[in-house]
Amino acid sequence: MRERDLIIVGGGPAGLSAAKVALESGCSVTLIERANDLGGQLVKQTHKFFGSKSEYAKTRGIDIATILIHDLEPYQDRLEILTNATVVAMYPDYVLSVYSGHDYIKFKANAIIIATGASEKFLVFENNDIPGIYGAGAIQTLMNQYGIMPGRDVVMVGSGNIGLIVSYQLIQAGVNVKAVLEAADHIGGYLVHASKLVRLGVPILTNTTVKRAHGTTKLEKVDTIQLDNHWKEIEGSEETIECDALCISVGLSPLHQLLSMAGVEMIYINELGGMIPKKDEDYETSMPHVYACGDVTGIEEASSAMVEGKIAGLMAAASLGKPHPEFDSRKEEYFHQLTNLRQGPCGIKIRKGLEQAGEMI
Amino acid sequence: MIEYYLESGEEMRIEEHPILSFKKQNQLHFTFNGRPMIGIEGDTIAAALHDNGIMHYSNSLKSHRPRGFYCAIGNCGSCNMKVNGVENIKTCMTLLAEGMVVESELDEVTIDA
Ligand SMILES: Cc1cc2nc3c(=O)[nH]c(=O)nc-3n(C[C@H](O)[C@H](O)[C@H](O)COP(=O)(O)OP(=O)(O)OC[C@H]3O[C@@H](n4cnc5c(N)ncnc54)[C@H](O)[C@@H]3O)c2cc1C
């Protein structure tokens, strides 16, 4: 058993931000990440971010990841980073089981921050398991991290920001985007992203979804169908599009499994993507000294994940008897930033979800 | 001498990109179900297979239908294969190495309905 002060699970924007503030506070930190590189979802985002200036708006996601990792450099003596290491279990006695290099290693921590992010939702339709049907994140990973095209002709399902951005990135990579399908009667994401696609001649078909896929060992074509405003299929409206990849971008749900397994009190909130941990105003879950931040506490975006990470780092350090030298002013600043990020029409869904979860906004 | 599938190994690589640049790294040789293939240093096994035109990664446990990879970040398990004799390796998370022996498990792993 390896005993540690503070363990952070997940090296995305939330986990990296939490690490920085906890290190500034004087804690020793062990950061565990299952991927080969730190950065979480940021490492495949080539577009410039929206959000607030203090959270690097107008900077490309990949560059934000580099900044966050670089920020940890001064603390090498108190920071242990494990990559290629997956936390596969978390127990009520603060023991974590980590799978790394074909071995299971046990860790025990005084405090734990869970920042595991999210996984992609799936869609039900006929033959939805044919090879060639991928999540939007998978397509981004393949294309932007490894430089490999997912296919030649792609159909995108979902016109939220992720669907729109990934469609644009596909075109940048030289892939033909045949259409973007959207079941609702309007485009889900920002119009700036949608108009870029429309200018490039990509049809965005609202009131339309995928009905079935064709192919056996690989995707050959998909049938689309139109929906009325009650999401009922309109008979006779089927059309076929030939494609070798179908990209599913219909939202994310929190990777809550470790928290659920440890017995942390959970709550289902549709607006936030699914099961999330209940937490108090100090970001502590129902298990003392266990904190959660980022997409795992509800799907939002990188900017809020970073601020939540800072809050979790601040609070976890204080709970270990190492309050940050500027604890009070930092706390006020971070909560103020969060409130700002969640304002306006784009934050409606998030505010509604947080209200249901009984959290202050 | 083993003949490598050089041409197919370059098929899906992005040649030009307005933002990203992909450095030409060293080539790595591996086999998939006995077939010699070539990938590039820094590739995951799944990425290298995709570039070699392989899309069928596993079979579903119950109805044994072909599956490709789905998430590419280690969440779903649909890319599991036997690598150097070790079963159930997530090929989307494992970096390719010279001389790797990669085999699909297909119907070796099964849940009976
Ligand atoms: C296409 C796309 C475009 C986006 N555009 C924007 C944008 O413009 N602006 C914006 O603000 N946001 C944007 N986002 C959202 C943003 O990327 C996410 O909200 C943000 O990355 C969430 O941060 P996180 O740290 O909570 O999770 P993640 O970034 O998902 O990081 C979680 C990390 O935890 C690791 N992990 C998970 N489970 C384990 C385990 N058991 N053991 C060890 N490690 C584990 C994962 O490998 C991952 O590295 C976009 C997202 C996508 C997909």
Ligand code: FES
């Ligand atoms: S594709 Fe999902 S785990 Fe590899």
